Amino acid sequence: MGARTELGSPLFLLNLKAYPRSIGTGAREMGRTLAQFSKMTGVSVAIAPTPPLVGLLASELTIPVLAQHADPFEAGARTGHVPPAAVRASGAVGSLVNHSEHRLPRDAIAAVVRLLEAEGLTAVVCAGDVAESRELAALCKPPYLAVEPPELIGGDVSVSRAKPEVIRATVEAVHQVSPATRVLCGAGIKNAEDVRRSLELGAEGVLVASAVANARDPPAAIQELLGGFPSAPAHRAPTPPAAAPGTG
Ligand code: G3P
Numbered sequence: 001m002g003a004r005t006e007l008g009s010p011l012f013l014l015n016l017k018a019y020p021r022s023i024g025t026g027a028r029e030m031g032r033t034l035a036q037f038s039k040m041t042g043v044s045v046a047i048a049p050t051p052p053l054v055g056l057l058a059s060e061l062t063i064p065v066l067a068q069h070a071d072p073f074e075a076g077a078r079t080g081h082v083p084p085a086a087v088r089a090s091g092a093v094g095s096l097v098n099h100s101e102h103r104l105p106r107d108a109i110a111a112v113v114r115l116l117e118a119e120g121l122t123a124v125v126c127a128g129d130v131a132e133s134r135e136l137a138a139l140c141k142p143p144y145l146a147v148e149p150p151e152l153i154g155g156d157v158s159v160s161r162a163k164p165e166v167i168r169a170t171v172e173a174v175h176q177v178s179p180a181t182r183v184l185c186g187a188g189i190k191n192a193e194d195v196r197r198s199l200e201l202g203a204e205g206v207l208v209a210s211a212v213a214n215a216r217d218p219p220a221a222i223q224e225l226l227g228g229f230p231s232a233p234a235h236r237a238p239t240p241p242a243a244a245p246g247t248g
Pocket of ligand 1: 099100148154186187208209211
């Protein structure tokens, strides 16, 4: 299989989940906006849409698209499952694995990560705390591990504010057992300051959902969050393209 797509670091990974606003045309608009702001700011981004939209968004967008889930199966007689081979065929470059809202048994996590790797896809393995992060990093040495305390997911208080020690300790624990794994953090991340703190605590990016996917004004939410990345001056306005000589 081909080489894995490099997602970049620090990374803004947007999980669209399946909010009423983030399915259908909402997902396409959020994806286009995220691609546009990534281009303007230079921040590395990726998006994980609801399963029925993975192929469409992968064909429409210029940014990496990930599946929200994959199953530990080869391609074959499977109904409603998501084999990594189907993720690759859809044009996506990787998948979340073991998200808090779609947990898998340990042996399935290891098997999915192996199958994703065999397909040249990037695994972002999710864990709920420091101990689970260490265990899963040791088990499957994934390219990315995202720590998300379940009780903070979807709330208004971010992991970087409520549990900064979890981010710091996860980075340390994961790097002890799998030095090449990049640690992301998520849960309740709502603004640029939450992103800045996460990166200061050692995370190489953030995994965000409701702040954008359930927002009344997703472009404003994306702009705010990307403002927390070092290469993105907060609230930088888009630069209009320069007029060609003689056309002004
Ligand atoms: O996958 C991201 C996620 O679980 C965090 O959700 O809504 O707290 O940003 P949220």
